[in-house]
Amino acid sequence: MAKRPNSRVIRAARTYTIDEAATALGVSTGTVRSWVKAGLPLMKSQRPFLILGDTLRSFLQDRAAGAKVTLQPDQLYCLTCKAARTPMGHMVDCIPQTDKTARLLGLCDVCGGTCNRMIGNAQIEQIVRIFSVAMKDGSTA
Structure with missing residues (x-):
């Protein structure tokens, strides 16, 4: 890119x-x-x-x-569509990036491409209420 x-x-x-x-x-x-x-x-x-x-x-x-694209709490950014999208089945993977941040990955509901969003670790509790989250270590939040 x-x-x-x-x-x-x-x-x-x-x-x-x-x-x-x-x-x-x-x-x-x-x-x-x-x-x-x-x-x-x-x-x-x-x-x-x-x-x-x-x-x-x-x-x-x-x-x-x-x-810039503004994302709603239930949206990720689709790298293919270049737009804010809801991930398929509200399922996302949470991958820790640093001590303070994590990356949410899902599949686009429209094109099936990769959706992405960076969040702070403090936001994980809010994200769990919206999405079905699978943590990188294999646990489910």
């Missing part, structure tokens, strides 16, 4: 050429050009064309905000 560019590396008071913007964000120049086609404004009064840092930063933040 592609990594999202970090808009915080862009300085708001600076102007960037397409090449400079691509280098600063760690993406290709073709990616920046596709953003221009998608609506990123350029200063075209002279060559090379320039992008205002503040405009580039807000463009990236708007794209990131549009990509």
Whole structure:
């Protein structure tokens, strides 16, 4: 999966050429050009064309905000459908990730693909009320 560019590396008071913007964000120049086609404004009064840092930063933040999906308590994120879905039969596997987090995995009710959700360990008690949870160690919660 592609990594999202970090808009915080862009300085708001600076102007960037397409090449400079691509280098600063760690993406290709073709990616920046596709953003221009998608609506990123350029200063075209002279060559090379320039992008205002503040405009580039807000463009990236708007794209990131549009990509976020809000999940209801009984939903996981389907990696195939790219949408919030209820897992088949409300059955999920709970896999510990760190001392404080766990991953819920299930199958999408629509396409049968993998559904995913990260939760805090403190939320496991709430999740058990909603889903039939199988813990990674083989126990059932």
